[in-house]
Amino acid sequence: MLDFRIKTFLCVCQKMNYTQAAKSLNITQPAVSQHIRYLEDYYQIKAFRYANKKLELTPAGRILYERCKTMENDEVALAAELLSQQSGIHTLSLGVTMTVGEYAIIAPLAAYQAAHPGINIRLRFGNTKELLAQLTAGRIQMALVEGYFPPQDYFCQPYSTEDYIGVCATGHVFPHGEPTIFHDLLGERLLLREKGSGTREILERNLALHGLRTEDFIHNMEVENMHTIIGLLAHDCGISFLYRRAVEAELASGILREIPLKGFAMQHDFTFIWEKDSIYTAHYQQICQELRAT
Numbered sequence: 001m002l003d004f005r006i007k008t009f010l011c012v013c014q015k016m017n018y019t020q021a022a023k024s025l026n027i028t029q030p031a032v033s034q035h036i037r038y039l040e041d042y043y044q045i046k047a048f049r050y051a052n053k054k055l056e057l058t059p060a061g062r063i064l065y066e067r068c069k070t071m072e073n074d075e076v077a078l079a080a081e082l083l084s085q086q087s088g089i090h091t092l093s094l095g096v097t098m099t100v101g102e103y104a105i106i107a108p109l110a111a112y113q114a115a116h117p118g119i120n121i122r123l124r125f126g127n128t129k130e131l132l133a134q135l136t137a138g139r140i141q142m143a144l145v146e147g148y149f150p151p152q153d154y155f156c157q158p159y160s161t162e163d164y165i166g167v168c169a170t171g172h173v174f175p176h177g178e179p180t181i182f183h184d185l186l187g188e189r190l191l192l193r194e195k196g197s198g199t200r201e202i203l204e205r206n207l208a209l210h211g212l213r214t215e216d217f218i219h220n221m222e223v224e225n226m227h228t229i230i231g232l233l234a235h236d237c238g239i240s241f242l243y244r245r246a247v248e249a250e251l252a253s254g255i256l257r258e259i260p261l262k263g264f265a266m267q268h269d270f271t272f273i274w275e276k277d278s279i280y281t282a283h284y285q286q287i288c289q290e291l292r293a294t
Contacts, residue, residue: 006039006071006072008032008036017055018033039064045064046058047060048061069275070277073138073278074275074280076138077141077280089118089119089120090116090120091122092287093122093124093142094122095134095142095143096145097125098226099146099226099243100270103226104245105144108292109121112287112290112291128146128149128197128201129147132149135274141280142272142284142287143273144272144273145271149271153276155274155277155281156271157272157273159269159288160292161267162244162245162267162270163245164242164244164267164268165258166241166258166260166261167233167239167241167247167258168236168259169235169236171236172239179259179261182261182264183210186217186218188217188218188238189217189237189238190217190221190239190240191229191232191239192223192229192240193222193224194224202241202266206241221237230246230256233247234250234256239259272288
């Protein structure tokens with residue numbers, strides 16, 4: 001069980017305000033200050049400082065927060081594990097991004113469930129940004145993401161390496177001839193995912209390498225669902241950039257075709273991540289290994 005002063009510290013980190021933390025914890029503000037001073041004296045650090053009249057964590061405070069947050073989430077997992085010893089029912093909460101959940105994990109997850117019938121799986125969908133927040137909040141134990149994340153903050157294990165390509169309808173006609181570079185596509189309607197999506201972030205980073213932004217495309221359509229984007233592509237509503245795995249069937253059947261661009265050969269990893277220094281790391285690694293083996 002976490003020390004009550006640790007819980008106070010985590011609440012202050014969440015609110016970044018002593019008064020609001022006191023109200024949330026239903027204790028006095030002097031009590032909050034006392035709890036923080038105790039931790040600072042115990043660890044011989046300064047956890048918070050004021051910058052432009054705003055409370056912020058010091059570098060040492062940030063380390064303390066990350067470790068304590070992991071401990072808090074592990075405590076929740078521990079309570080669930082102990083309860084499962086009585087019921088015989090275990091639970092795995094796994095977050096996945098849209099592309100991963102719809103195209104890359106179904107068969108491995110079905111095989112894992114068949115091998116472990118006593119486990120109740122909770123599959124949560126979200127973009128990379130949302131899943132990172134859910135990990136931090138302890139709402140999921142692991143995530144399988146396609147987007148970028150700060151590797152120093154998580155334990156990560158690769159799942160697969162995927163081709164990232166430009167795609168359009170097979171019958172799509174480019175007014176000025178077949179494109180060879182990104183700049184040739186700026187007159188096209190770009191179909192793209194919402195901000196925070198790993199698929200979109202990868203496109204944005206690649207465009208930046210060529211001095212471009214998504215806003216440089218004259219027309220665009222933002223869609224939060226990959227199936228809808230693929231359907232719109234099939235109806236020749238524009239072009240898009242996504243993982244080959246997501247459109248394998250459409251490419252094979254001739255509904256869609258790849259847009260070959262000079263110097264554009266992009267690959268990106270789908271990666272398992274969970275909180276750094278979790279006491280359940282060995283268990284999560286075993287789950288990764290089984291899912292990758294399928």
